[in-house]
Amino acid sequence: MTDALPQGATIGILGGGQLGRMLSVAASRLGFHTHIYDPTANPPAGDVAHLVTTAPYEDNDALFAFASTVDVITYEFENIPTLTLDTLEDHAPIRPGREALRVSQDRLVEKDYLSGLGLRTADYADVPDAAALAIALTKIGAPSILKTRRFGYDGKGQMRIADPADADAAIAGMSDAPAILEGFVDFSHEVSVIAARGLDGAVACFDPGENVHRDGILHTTTVPARLSASQRTDAILIAANILNALDYVGVMGVELFVTPEGLVVNEIAPRVHNSGHWTQNGCVVDQFEQHIRAIAGWPLGDGKRHADVVMENLIGDDMNRVPDLACDPATALHLYGKAEARKGRKMGHINRIVT
Amino acid sequence: MTDALPQGATIGILGGGQLGRMLSVAASRLGFHTHIYDPTANPPAGDVAHLVTTAPYEDNDALFAFASTVDVITYEFENIPTLTLDTLEDHAPIRPGREALRVSQDRLVEKDYLSGLGLRTADYADVPDAAALAIALTKIGAPSILKTRRFGYDGKGQMRIADPADADAAIAGMSDAPAILEGFVDFSHEVSVIAARGLDGAVACFDPGENVHRDGILHTTTVPARLSASQRTDAILIAANILNALDYVGVMGVELFVTPEGLVVNEIAPRVHNSGHWTQNGCVVDQFEQHIRAIAGWPLGDGKRHADVVMENLIGDDMNRVPDLACDPATALHLYGKAEARKGRKMGHINRIVT
Numbered sequence A, B: 001m002t003d004a005l006p007q008g009a010t011i012g013i014l015g016g017g018q019l020g021r022m023l024s025v026a027a028s029r030l031g032f033h034t035h036i037y038d039p040t041a042n043p044p045a046g047d048v049a050h051l052v053t054t055a056p057y058e059d060n061d062a063l064f065a066f067a068s069t070v071d072v073i074t075y076e077f078e079n080i081p082t083l084t085l086d087t088l089e090d091h092a093p094i095r096p097g098r099e100a101l102r103v104s105q106d107r108l109v110e111k112d113y114l115s116g117l118g119l120r121t122a123d124y125a126d127v128p129d130a131a132a133l134a135i136a137l138t139k140i141g142a143p144s145i146l147k148t149r150r151f152g153y154d155g156k157g158q159m160r161i162a163d164p165a166d167a168d169a170a171i172a173g174m175s176d177a178p179a180i181l182e183g184f185v186d187f188s189h190e191v192s193v194i195a196a197r198g199l200d201g202a203v204a205c206f207d208p209g210e211n212v213h214r215d216g217i218l219h220t221t222t223v224p225a226r227l228s229a230s231q232r233t234d235a236i237l238i239a240a241n242i243l244n245a246l247d248y249v250g251v252m253g254v255e256l257f258v259t260p261e262g263l264v265v266n267e268i269a270p271r272v273h274n275s276g277h278w279t280q281n282g283c284v285v286d287q288f289e290q291h292i293r294a295i296a297g298w299p300l301g302d303g304k305r306h307a308d309v310v311m312e313n314l315i316g317d318d319m320n321r322v323p324d325l326a327c328d329p330a331t332a333l334h335l336y337g338k339a340e341a342r343k344g345r346k347m348g349h350i351n352r353i354v355t
Helices: A018-029 A044-048 A060-067 A082-089 A098-104 A107-116 A130-140 A164-173 A229-245 A287-295 A316-325 B018-029 B044-048 B060-067 B082-089 B098-104 B107-116 B130-140 B164-173 B229-245 B287-295 B316-325
Strands: A010-014 A033-038 A051-054 A072-075 A124-127 A144-148 A158-161 A179-183 A189-197 A203-205 A209-214 A217-223 A250-259 A262-269 A308-315 A331-335 A346-354 B010-014 B033-038 B051-054 B072-075 B124-127 B144-148 B158-161 B179-183 B189-197 B203-205 B209-214 B217-223 B250-259 B262-269 B308-315 B331-335 B346-354
Touching: A010 A018, A018 A033, A018 A044, A018 A287, A018 B018, A018 B044, A018 B331, A033 A044, A033 A060, A044 B018, A051 A060, A060 A082, A072 A287, A082 A098, A098 A107, A098 A262, A107 A124, A107 A179, A107 A262, A124 A130, A130 A144, A130 A164, A130 A179, A144 A164, A158 A164, A189 A229, A189 A287, A203 A229, A229 A250, A229 A262, A250 A287, A308 A316, A316 A331, A316 A346, A331 B018, B010 B018, B018 B033, B018 B044, B018 B287, B033 B044, B033 B060, B051 B060, B060 B082, B072 B287, B082 B098, B098 B107, B098 B262, B107 B124, B107 B179, B107 B262, B124 B130, B130 B144, B130 B164, B130 B179, B144 B164, B158 B164, B189 B229, B189 B287, B203 B229, B229 B250, B229 B262, B250 B287, B308 B316, B316 B331, B316 B346
Parallel strands: A010 A033, A010 A072, A033 A051, B010 B033, B010 B072, B033 B051
Antiparallel strands: A124 A179, A144 A158, A144 A179, A189 A203, A189 A209, A189 A250, A209 A217, A217 A308, A250 A262, A308 A346, A331 A346, B124 B179, B144 B158, B144 B179, B189 B203, B189 B209, B189 B250, B209 B217, B217 B308, B250 B262, B308 B346, B331 B346
């Protein structure tokens, strides 16, 4: 632990949503302070942080003041403006590093990067405009899916193309944003690996979880996932390959499609990931503490799982189920303290221990 | 959950040490805000609280302002001045209630109360002065232990009397404070029950833990404790008896001596308890969340244990072991973020999962 942050050091977190909130709690367990930076007032993470700055990501004075109070900077989302990073990086190390952000901020760059590592992805093509889409469809065919290259999450910025005749509607749905066409992957199920890499290059992975989505949003993650021993090994090797290539420090979520021909990388997220929330009740060191350990230069937890868990997101009206869920002795509640339960909004999650 | 606090409600906590800190984290998991009140600036709980008030317990204006922001008030220590409670109770419910504080603030009152419930305690006698001590020693004999009636914790305010000749030194050690003489209990080991009672009167207990002390401070708690099935039942019935008698709401720590003649109640603490820290890594709902659930009018967790755990306190220089402890995959770290590692100061604890 030569480069390890000492007790009482301060960790700066860009973004104060539920991920920042749970990172902040984990940091406190290791004796660190946290300073949350978020453009929105009263962010969920503010409830459990030592300091909160409310300012836009373009406010250089606020960024400078923030950076001067912290020993290391991390983030809960990948779409941080480049200029924000330029301002911050002179004052404190940013972990995970900028290469991971550059790669994951753009679906086309990400696919090129993953293919370049020899990993299998969906077929894809760059779609800067309608003409390119027509060409891409002759190559990739339908069904396929058109996605904005940047800023998509939880199914936003995506249009399915069931038939080439849908092309015009799909391109209109991109609102002139650069896009990428992705081929259909005939997968049996999706799994994700929550992987971590320390400052010393050590890699540790949690058991792969099996993900079910509803309306484009993660619904449940179940561990263990349905995987053969060799698939499990392959999933971990893929994740480690990506982390090492990026000289990554921190936790990453790697989504994989399970197909008869092998595992196909869907996407990567350079941060703690919704599909890793089960670790809070299944592991001695959860993904949030694992991330803090990594960016603080501490040894990683080994990722061992001591329980089978089903994680379920509580979205919008699901909050009405909380009184019932609170009565279930096998259910651990994790609520985010958000004031308004809007449709499609992640309000909390539960981890149900399976015995 | 008719009387249940809703999402976004604020829980006021008197005392911002490590217990307040872990209560605050648990409250956040259920979607509550916390407001810490502590006379000392930058208390450990401040790192993970929504609001912090730094003011003396005698500052009525600060108490009033604090109470006006909270929906319910709880505390992390039992020695809250009576006048503080008088001021607060007009503005928000105090849970656990004042009867529990009245009983547990004074060792003599507590012993009388427990005896009145038909529970076994050490032999004891009121010792207002040296003359009373002489009489008490003829009744109780030596070895015995003289303790201040109020404000003792972690072995402070206690003098052992190995021989009646020690009486003068012992009474001098009380510095004129009212005292109580307690007879020697020939016990094989000490266990504690972390018990909870909800607003609806439901009671739930965690598995008894076995405690080992060093220099008067808790060193380790091990679950399961060495108890026969009937001793285990007895321990839980004793705890439930006390909770029901006090019409208690919240978590209580009940320390018991195991003797050949049965369980002897050592003392009770009307709050979350150091010997219950193991629940953080052994239960779906830990003692901190259990306490928040109780005082918020939520259903209690059932206390089921999913792992064997050894909790060990990190005191003073034990913090030098953190780099090694961080490498042990079975060890969960819980550090309190205290700036200075003074001798005898509780700096953190570990929960080691036993497999």
